[in-house]
Amino acid sequence: MLRRRDSADPVAPEGGSALTLLVTFAVALVVAYPACVLLLRSFFDDAGHLTVRNWWHLLSSTAVQLDLARTVAMAACAALLGTFVGLAMAAMSVRTDFAGRWLLRIAAIGPAITSQTLTATAWVIIADPGNGWLNSALRMAGLGITADVFTPAGLTLVMALLCLPVAFLIGESLLSTADGSREESARICGAGRGRVWFRIVLPLIAPGAAALFLVCFAQCAIMFSAHAAIGMPASIGLLTTRLYTESVLGLVPKGQVAATGGLLVVLAVVALSIQYKLAKPSSTYAAARVNPPARRRLRGFEACLATGAAFAALGLLLVLPIATLGVRSLWPFGPWMGGTPSLEAYARVLGEPALLRGLAYSTCIGAGVALLTACVAFYAVRASALLRHRMGPALHGISVLPLGLSGLVIGSAYLIAFAGFPASLQDPLVLLVFALTARELPVAYKASELGFAAVHRDLVLQARVCGAGVGLLSRRIVLPLVKPTLAGGMVVVFLAAFREIEISSLLSSLHRESFGYNVFSLLQGGRYQDLGAMAILGLCVCLIVTLPLGWLARRRSF
Numbered sequence: 001m002l003r004r005r006d007s008a009d010p011v012a013p014e015g016g017s018a019l020t021l022l023v024t025f026a027v028a029l030v031v032a033y034p035a036c037v038l039l040l041r042s043f044f045d046d047a048g049h050l051t052v053r054n055w056w057h058l059l060s061s062t063a064v065q066l067d068l069a070r071t072v073a074m075a076a077c078a079a080l081l082g083t084f085v086g087l088a089m090a091a092m093s094v095r096t097d098f099a100g101r102w103l104l105r106i107a108a109i110g111p112a113i114t115s116q117t118l119t120a121t122a123w124v125i126i127a128d129p130g131n132g133w134l135n136s137a138l139r140m141a142g143l144g145i146t147a148d149v150f151t152p153a154g155l156t157l158v159m160a161l162l163c164l165p166v167a168f169l170i171g172e173s174l175l176s177t178a179d180g181s182r183e184e185s186a187r188i189c190g191a192g193r194g195r196v197w198f199r200i201v202l203p204l205i206a207p208g209a210a211a212l213f214l215v216c217f218a219q220c221a222i223m224f225s226a227h228a229a230i231g232m233p234a235s236i237g238l239l240t241t242r243l244y245t246e247s248v249l250g251l252v253p254k255g256q257v258a259a260t261g262g263l264l265v266v267l268a269v270v271a272l273s274i275q276y277k278l279a280k281p282s283s284t285y286a287a288a289r290v291n292p293p294a295r296r297r298l299r300g301f302e303a304c305l306a307t308g309a310a311f312a313a314l315g316l317l318l319v320l321p322i323a324t325l326g327v328r329s330l331w332p333f334g335p336w337m338g339g340t341p342s343l344e345a346y347a348r349v350l351g352e353p354a355l356l357r358g359l360a361y362s363t364c365i366g367a368g369v370a371l372l373t374a375c376v377a378f379y380a381v382r383a384s385a386l387l388r389h390r391m392g393p394a395l396h397g398i399s400v401l402p403l404g405l406s407g408l409v410i411g412s413a414y415l416i417a418f419a420g421f422p423a424s425l426q427d428p429l430v431l432l433v434f435a436l437t438a439r440e441l442p443v444a445y446k447a448s449e450l451g452f453a454a455v456h457r458d459l460v461l462q463a464r465v466c467g468a469g470v471g472l473l474s475r476r477i478v479l480p481l482v483k484p485t486l487a488g489g490m491v492v493v494f495l496a497a498f499r500e501i502e503i504s505s506l507l508s509s510l511h512r513e514s515f516g517y518n519v520f521s522l523l524q525g526g527r528y529q530d531l532g533a534m535a536i537l538g539l540c541v542c543l544i545v546t547l548p549l550g551w552l553a554r555r556r557s558f
Contacts, residue, residue, distance in 0.1 A: 019379060020379070020383040020391055020395075021391065023376060023379045023380055023383065023395070024380075024383075024391045024394065024395055024398075026376060027376060027380060027395060027398050027399060027441070028398060030434050030435075030437055030438040030441075031398050031399070031401055031402060031438045031441065032398050032401070033417060034410065034413035034414050034416075034417040034418075034435075034438070035265070035401065035405065035409075035410075035413055037413060037416055037417035038258050038261050038262060038265075038409070038412065038413035038416055038417065039258070039262050039265070041254060041255060041258040041416050042054050042055065042255055042256075042258035042259040042261075042262045043055075043255075044255055045253065045255050046253050046254065046255065051255075053255075054253070054255040054256050054258070054259040055259050055262075057256060057259075058256060058259045058260060058263065063237065064239075064242070064260075066237060067237040067238055067239050067242055068239060068263070070152070070236070070237060070238060071221055071238045071239045071240075071267075072221070072267075074152060074155065074156050074159070074220070074238075075159070075217050075220035075221040076217055077156050077160075078156045078157075078159035078160040078163065078216070078220040079160075079163065079213050079214075079216035079217035079219075079220050080213065081156070081157070081160040082159075082160040082161075082163040082164050082167045082216045082220075083167050083171075083209065083212050083213045083216050085160070085164060085167070086108070086163075086164050086166075086167025086168045086170075086171045086212070086216075087167070087171040087174075087175075087205075087209060087212070089104060089107075089108050089164075089168050089171070089313065090108075090167075090168050090171030090172040090174070090175050091171075091175055092104055092306060092309075092310075093105055093108075093168075093172055094172055094175040094176050094295075095175065095295060095296060096295060096296050096297075096298050096306065097295040097296065097297045097298065098297075098298040098302075098303045098306045098307055099303065099307055100306065100307035100310035100311065101306075101310070103307075103310040103311060103313075103314050104309075104310040104313060104314075105168075106314060106318065107310065107313035107314035107316075107317045107318055108164060108165060108168035108169075108313070108317070109165050109168065109169065110165075110314070110317060110318035111161065111162065111164060111165055111317050111318060111321075112165040112492075112495075113495060113539075113542070114318075114321065114322065114499075114535075114539065115225070115499035115501070115516075115519065115535070115538070116162050116223065116225035116226060116499075116501075117225040117226075117228065117229055117499075117501045117516070117519055117520070117523065118321070118325060118499075118519065118531070118535045118538075119158075119161070119162060119321045120158050120162070120225060120226045120229035120230055121229050121325070121523060121528070121531060121535075122320070122321035122322075122324040122325050123149055123154075123158050123161075123230075123321065124149055124150075124229060124230060124233075125324050125325075125328055125528060126147075126149075126320070126324055127147040127148065127149035127154065128149065128150070129146055129147070129148040129149075129150065131333065132147065132149070133324070134147050135147055149230055150230060150233060150234035151234065152236060154230065155226060155227075155230045155231055155234070155236060158226050158230060159220045159223055159226050160220075161317065162220075162223060162225070162226055163216045163219045163220055163223070164317065166215060166216060166219060167212060167215075167216055170208075170212045170215065171209075171212060174205050174208040174209070174212065175201075175205065211274075214271045214274055215271075217271050218267075218268045218271040218403075218404060221239070221240075221264070221267055221268060221271075222240060222264060222268060222405075222406030222407075222408070222409070223240070224240040224241070224244065224406065224407065224408050224501070224502045225501055225502070227240045227241050228240075228241065228244070228501070228505075228520065228523070229523060239260065239263065239264055239267075240264070240406060240408055242260060243257070243260045243261055243264065243406075243408050243409070243412065244408055244505065244506075246260060247408070247411070247412050247415065247506055248505075248506070254416060257412060257416075258412070258416060261406075261408070261409040261412045261413065264405075264406050264408070264409050265404070265405060265409055268404035268405065268406070269404045271404070322535075322539070324532075325531070325532040325535040325536065326532065326535075326536055327532075328528055328529060328531075328532040329345045329346065329529055329530075329532030329533040329535070329536055330342065330343070330345070330532075331529075332529055344529075345529045345530050345532065345533035346533045346536075346537070348530055348533070349530055349533045349534055349537060350537075354511075354513050354518065355513075355518050355530075355534065357511070357513050358513040358514050358515045358517060358518040359515055359537065359538070359541060361429065361512070361513065361514050361515075362497075362498050362514045362515035362516070362538075363498065363541055363545065365429065365432055365433055365436065365497060365498075365514065366436075366493075366494040366495075366497040366498035366545070367494060367545065368433055369433060369436045369437050369440060369493060369494070369497040370440075370444075370490040370491075370493040370494040370497065371490070372433070372437050373437055373440050373441050373443070373444035373489075373490075373493050374444050374448075374486050374489065374490050374493070376437070376441065376444070377399065377441065377444035377445040377447070377448040377486075377489070378448050378479075378482065378486065380395040380396070380399055380445060380448070381445060381448040381449055381451075381452050382452070382474060382478065383395055384396050396445075399441050399442060399445040400442045400445060400446075401442075402438055402439050402440075402441060402442055403442045405439075406502065407439055407500060407501075407502025407503045408502045408503075408506065410435050410438055410439055410502075410503055411435060411502060411503040411505070411506035411507055412506065414431050414434070414435045414503075414506075414507065415506060415507070418431060427512070428507050428508050428509045428512035429512055431507045432503065432504065432507050432508065432514060435503045435507060436497045436500060436503060439496075439497075439500070439503060440493045440496050440497055443489055443492050443493050443496070444486075444489045444490070444493055446489070447485045447486055447488060447489025447490075447492075448482060448485070448486060448489070450485045451481060451482030451483070451484070451485035451486055452478070452482060455477065455478055455481050455482070459477050491546045494542075494545060494546060495542055495546060498515060498538070498541070498542060498545075499515065499516060499519075499538065499542075500514075500516045501516035501517075501519060501520050502516075503516075504516035504517040504520070505517060505520045515534075515538055518534065519531065519534060519535075519538075522534060
């Protein structure tokens with residue numbers, strides 16, 4: 001018999017407590033346990049004595065202070081630039097209507113499909129001060145200009161480009177939920193477009209824009225992909241590169257490594273906590289959904305200018321990096337340096353067992369992580385949104401915690417937390433599956449939340465009246481409605497898990513390689529031609545696996 005879980009919620013059914021507790025334990029094991037062990041380990045020395053010397057040594061070190069200041073300054077500049085460009089592109093997508101608007105969306109979201117490390121590597125090939133393609137073209141043109149990506153300014157620009165997809169998506173949501181009735185009232189009173197934007201639209205979106213800036217700041221501060229591809233060869237000291245060096249080389253005690261990871265955790269969590277306070281919906285949210293802002297139809301010269309900007313953005317953000325890696329895989333140095341194109345790089349990649357193992361392992365790991373995160377997220381959101389279980393808030397908090405954690409922090413936490421476990425659990429592939437599940441769980445959780453929002457409470461109430469239990473209710477009503485968004489989340493999770501480099505660089509090992517581990521190894525070895533071939537092969541694997549899931553995500557029922 002179905003009973004009420006909460007007196008204030010007569011729709012929430014009783015049941016599923018054992019499964020909810022099991023899911024809570026699993027989420028706590030893969031997310032909360034390593035993070036807590038990492039923070040606790042920072043307060044102990046190698047002999048097991050309680051101490052604050054690790055934190056004192058970390059915060060009193062001049063080199064760490066410089067790395068911290070450099071990380072904050074560069075992340076803030078990149079986040080500011082990414083927020084401005086993302087909001088500008090989102091405004092064109094949401095507030096205007098022209099023929100090339102779909103190109104603008106592809107240009108803004110497209111970089112999320114490719115690996116951040118490979119995109120940063122493409123810009124290294126383009127803007128290397130010595131043999132970069134752009135500098136070679138400038139020298140052949142007789143211009144005395146040199147573009148150098150191995151500078152703080154070059155790294156900042158690349159980080160801003162890499163955080164653009166997040167800025168665009170959040171900016172679109174922000175601008176589409178602004179109150180359109182106020183703008184219409186202002187135009188009726190004779191206000192021009194500029195005055196409407198500066199006096200009404202910008203004040204309305206200011207808190208959301210500040211929250212967006214903090215999200216981009218947190219992303220740029222922990223963006224090891226760009227830091228490794230550009231910062232490490234240029235000797236630009238950052239907290240992420242320091243954490244990687246300390247974890248891999250083992251030159252400092254584990255307590256100091258844990259303190260460095262804890263500092264990154266504190267930096268990201270503070271930024272995301274402020275962002276959460278700023279992103280709370282205002283009282284105008286309901287009005288915004290009733291009266292969305294109107295689109296402005298562009299004509300003539302304005303439409304041509306907007307379409308040209310969309311094409312330029314598509315070429316700069318998506319086509320140019322992929323084309324650079326593809327061309328580089330065919331020529332050792334470049335098409336204008338002589339020689340003929342060849343497929344030798346692809347033959348080397350396909351003939352090297354370690355690289356092939358990396359592709360195969362990452363495909364299996366990505367598929368397993370996508371399926372595992374989808375199952376855990378579904379039952380976690382079910383406990384919170386449908387069952388109103390007492391563990392629901394705890395599940396929500398733990399599931400979204402990795403949003404503020406760097407992959408290096410998660411990898412370091414797993415190395416420390418699972419050091420004393422049985423050998424079967426210390427296998428690099430097992431640790432990779434658990435660590436990537438923890439890293440990508442927030443994506444699957446948010447996708448499940450969107451799916452559960454489509455479950456009308458009247459359906460649940462009618463199913464209860466007909467005598468349906470929790471299992472039947474989940475299988476026959478909830479799951480069919482949640483499947484499309486859950487499949488879309490699985491696509492994103494697979495792409496992120498397949499191309500991930502931060503956790504892979506710490507947890508992978510010989511004969512247990514992954515795609516990200518091999519990419520990082522090729523990058524450190526300077527094998528850019530083989531790296532380009534790996535990028536194209538990885539892109540093909542991602543398309544083969546994700547296209548069926550994307551087709552399922554677009555279907556209303558399957």
